[in-house]
Structures are given as C-alpha cells and as structure tokens.
Amino acid sequence: MTDQASWAFRIWLFAGAIVLFDIATQVLIPLSFPIENAAAARSAMLQALLSNVTFVVLGAMGIAVGLRALYGGAGARWSGLLFLVLAGALIGAIVALVTNADTGIYVQSTAPDAGTAQRALARAATSAIAGTVALVGLGVGLLVGGKEELPA
Amino acid sequence: MAELKRSGFLAWGLLIVALVIFVDQIGLLTEAIYPLRLGIAQWRFTSVGAASLRFSPLLLGDALLLTSAVFMGARGWLRALGVVHVLLAVAMLGVLVLFALDAIQMRRAVRLDLLPGLTAGSARVAAMVVLLAAFSLWAGIKLLRAPVGGQESRNRGQRPLVVGAARGEGEAS
Numbered sequence: 001m002t003d004q005a006s007w008a009f010r011i012w013l014f015a016g017a018i019v020l021f022d023i024a025t026q027v028l029i030p031l032s033f034p035i036e037n038a039a040a041a042r043s044a045m046l047q048a049l050l051s052n053v054t055f056v057v058l059g060a061m062g063i064a065v066g067l068r069a070l071y072g073g074a075g076a077r078w079s080g081l082l083f084l085v086l087a088g089a090l091i092g093a094i095v096a097l098v099t100n101a102d103t104g105i106y107v108q109s110t111a112p113d114a115g116t117a118q119r120a121l122a123r124a125a126t127s128a129i130a131g132t133v134a135l136v137g138l139g140v141g142l143l144v145g146g147k148e149e150l151p152a
Numbered sequence: 153m154a155e156l157k158r159s160g161f162l163a164w165g166l167l168i169v170a171l172v173i174f175v176d177q178i179g180l181l182t183e184a185i186y187p188l189r190l191g192i193a194q195w196r197f198t199s200v201g202a203a204s205l206r207f208s209p210l211l212l213g214d215a216l217l218l219t220s221a222v223f224m225g226a227r228g229w230l231r232a233l234g235v236v237h238v239l240l241a242v243a244m245l246g247v248l249v250l251f252a253l254d255a256i257q258m259r260r261a262v263r264l265d266l267l268p269g270l271t272a273g274s275a276r277v278a279a280m281v282v283l284l285a286a287f288s289l290w291a292g293i294k295l296l297r298a299p300v301g302g303q304e305s306r307n308r309g310q311r312p313l314v315v316g317a318a319r320g321e322g323e324a325s
Contacts, residue, residue: 004222007298008223011215011218011291012219015212015214015215018280018283022280025280029273029276033268055209059208062212
C-alpha cells in the first residue's frame with residue numbers, strides 16, 4: 001500500500017469516528033432533560049437516531065474501510081462487531097417505535113395531524129429497517145469474509 | 153489502487169461529489185442563520201448550534217475532497233488544501249472561544265429547568281468543534297508534508313538503489 005493510500009484510509013477512519021461520535025452525542029443529549037420529561041427525552045432520542053440513519057451507516061462504513069485496510073483481519077472483525085452493535089441500537093429504536101407509548105410520543109412530537117403522523121412513523125420505521133438490514137449484512141459479511149488478505 | 157489513481161476518474165468523481173455536498177450543506181446552513189446579526193450573542197450561539205447539525209455531512213464531504221486530492225497527487229492542490237485546513241482549524245478554535253463566552257452569557261438568560269439541556273448541548277457542540285479542529289489541523293499538516301505524485305512506501309522506494317548497486321557490480325567484473 002502506498003503512503004498516500006494509507007493516509008486516505010486514515011482519513012476515513014478518523015472522519016467515520018467523528019461522525020458516529022456526533023450522532024451518539026445527539027442521541028444521548030436528551031438524557032440530560034429533567035426526569036419529569038422522560039417521555040419527551042425518549043421521543044427526542046428516537047428522533048435523533050432515526051433522522052440520522054444515513055450518517056450512522058456512512059460513519060460506520062468509514063470506520064470499517066479504514067480498519068479493514070489498515071489492520072487486515074483484526075480490523076474487519078472489530079468493524080463487523082461495530083456494525084452489529086449499531087444494528088442492535090436500530091433494532092432497539094424499531095422496538096420503541098412499535099411499542100404503543102413511545103410510538104404515540106414520537107407521532108405527537110413530529111406531526112400536527114394523524115395523516116402526517118402516519119407518514120412520519122412509516123418513514124422512520126422504513127429508515128430503521130433499511131439501516132438494520134444494511135448494518136447486519138455488512139457486519140456479518142465483515143465477520144465471515146473479512147479475514148481474506150487484501151490484494152497488494 | 154494504482155489503476156484507479158492513473159485513470160483519474162475516481163479522483164474527479166470524488167471531487168465533484170464533495171463540491172455538491174459543500175454547496176448543499178452551506179446553502180442549508182445559510183438558510184438557517186440568515187440574516188447575519190453578528191453583534192447579538194443569542195444569534196451567534198444558535199448559529200453555532202445550527203452549524204453543528206451540518207458537521208457530519210460537511211466532514212464526509214471533506215473526507216471525499218481529501219481522498220480525491222490524495223489520488224490526484226498534485227503539489228499545488230495538496231499545499232493549497234493544507235493551508236486551508238490549517239487556517240480552518242485556527243478559525244474553529246476562535247469560534248470555540250466565542251461560543252464558550254456566549255454560552256456563559258446564555259446560561260444567565262434561560263430558565264433554571266432548561267439549564268441542564270443547555271449545558272449538555274453546549275458541551276456537545278464544543279466537543280465537536282474541538283474534534284473537527286483536530287481533524288483539520290492533522291489533515292492540514294499531513295497535506296503540507298505529503299510527498300507528491302503518489303510515491304511508494306519505503307520498501308518500494310529503496311528498489312532503485314538495489315538496481316543501481318547490481319549494475320555497478322556487473323560493470324566492475
């Protein structure tokens with residue numbers, strides 16, 4: 001690998017980590033809300049995660065590309081685990097969406113009327129399911145097939 | 153990797169995608185913070201908060217831009233990007249100082265029950281600015297020091313010396 005190629009992979013590793021940190025902090029910030037607003041906090045956490053599914057996947061891909069290229073099989077294993085952990089977070093969000101109380105909170109806070117609420121819910125659920133499928137697929141792929149040596 | 157670099161297609165493709173991301177995100181940010189009211193602390197504070205929502209896409213655009221520059225390997229372009237990134241890092245540290253002062257001022261203006269949220273949100277934005285400044289500085293220094301034209305790693309770089317020695321031996325005998 002050339003020095004430049006190695007540096008390009010480091011760029012993606014660093015950038016992916018910052019993107020995931022950004023989203024993680026956006027999701028966790030509502031925990032600082034007062035305890036009587038716990039429902040609103042859960043709703044804000046769900047919204048922060050489900051409106052950033054694209055960046056979750058892109059950030060994780062950046063990390064995976066960097067780790068796989070720089071650290072070979074070990075990097076593939078770690079990034080595969082990262083993908084599966086992130087998929088777990090999205091599955092948690094889907095469970096929260098289909099749970100009656102949280103679904104109500106999400107819909108209330110994102111939409112002024114029932115029709116808009118249904119669309120918002122459908123969009124959020126679709127994003128979460130697509131993100132989960134992508135992350136599980138990539139994670140398993142990296143864990144199973146990531147040990148092969150890269151071409152020089 | 154070498155084939156992709158030679159074709160130049162990937163480098164130009166990445167550059168165009170990066171520019172589209174920059175134009176899109178800067179447009180969205182301008183829409184959120186316009187009109188400019190630099191003298192008002194609350195506007196400065198909320199503007200940095202609004203900018204923080206654009207950090208991730210801008211960072212991914214920057215990663216694409218840097219990758220394209222690395223593939224192109226043009227000395228002037230690498231140096232120009234290096235200088236821009238170092239200046240960006242310094243500017244972000246300046247923004248961080250201003251943001252901290254504005255945050256202190258905003259804490260006096262909000263209700264007590266909103267204070268924990270404001271503190272946590274401010275800390276998040278400050279952490280992101282620090283991380284982005286670190287990324288910019290690192291990238292800037294690397295770009296300014298980068299060898300030009302996709303030079304190979306140390307082992308490959310030593311090959312011509314070995315070849316030269318072999319020829320010398322052949323001539324001597």
